[in-house]
Amino acid sequence: MPQDRIPSPSAAVPASAQAPRAWQAPLAGYRWDRQTIGCSGAAVYRLSAPGRPTLFAKTDLAGPMCELPDEAARLRWFAAKGIACPELLAQARADGHEWLLLGAVPGRDLASVPPGDPQRVVRIAADALRALHRVDAVDCPFDHRLEQRIARAGERLRAGLVDEDDFDEERLGQGGAALFEQVRARRPRDEDLVLTHGDACLPNLMADAAGFTGFVDCGRAGLADRHQDLALAAWSIRHNLGEAWVAPFLARYGGAIDTERLAFYRLLDEFF
Incomplete structure (x- = not known):
């Protein structure tokens, strides 16, 4: 920032x-x-x-x-x-x-729970997101489809709110303008729309000894492709638990996963 x-x-x-x-x-x-x-x-x-x-x-x-x-x-x-x-x-x-x-939401965020049970963290995160994505969102007033999100990314770039020093390691050194052109070029042709959290990293999912207790930092929630949440959750799991736990997370979530879309939504997140 x-x-x-x-x-x-x-x-x-x-x-x-x-x-x-x-x-x-x-x-x-x-x-x-x-x-x-x-x-x-x-x-x-x-x-x-x-x-x-x-x-x-x-x-x-x-x-x-x-x-x-x-x-x-x-x-x-x-x-x-x-x-x-x-x-x-x-x-x-x-x-x-x-x-x-x-x-306050009870419990602790999933990035801060005591180490030693990554399988439980993965299970809670996958189950919480799957349940959220199954919520009937026909009346959701928050449109985060790609047309809106890419436009917002451009607004943030022009406003100087994109921190190029905080890009993922593989993109460090690339300018925001060049990265934005990649976003536009790699945009998926369609979207698998569900109700998403929008920033589904482990610090934004809470749990106690009994299980999941709630979502926090919900300012980007809205109707979007489910890979929006899966991409950020997978990145957070890799960062906090290690690469070995990404596949178990996606398997627990279930269904077909498009790895190209995961990469695209991680790219788009560089602007937020």
Whole structure:
């Protein structure tokens, strides 16, 4: 993320003091800890206080590229569909920033569970995504088909929001403009549309001892090809668990998998 877009509140002033004014009295006594897991463009804080429920606050610069209003809309829709996700407690804009206040999803993210049982992580991730992809999305208002997503990728590139230093190893050194031309040239001819999470990496899937507990960071959820989720989940599994666990994940998910589409959606994700 370019340095002039880092959404963190000023280091000289506690984040709690920069939150929307209406939140400050109800949240008095909470400790705010910045979270570093995951790749969210927003600043994320874990709020904790003795005897009170754990909460999360997210903030980012307001503007056309801010995804927090998108996330709020998707959390409301997910909740209406019975899809496990954070409870949206409050939404506000203050001093040029968007803010969300969220309830905590039980458990830990799948990238942070204690090591020693990668098979369980793979099983939970595959089952959670398969169940999400089976949700009836005929009324889904969030269109993330390729026409929209490629256009959005181009907007982000022109806005200077694509971090070329963070490209996957095999693409380091390639410019964003050249990579965008690859996206356009390699676009699949059709799409296997389902309800997708949009950023289905292990840090965005939660679980406890009993199993899957919910999705977090849902700002890119919408109607898209299922390979959107499978590509990012497979990459995250490779990164966190090792290459050997990608095939078991895809086998557990089931059905025919198009490896070229997996590669394409990983390429497209370089712009997000």
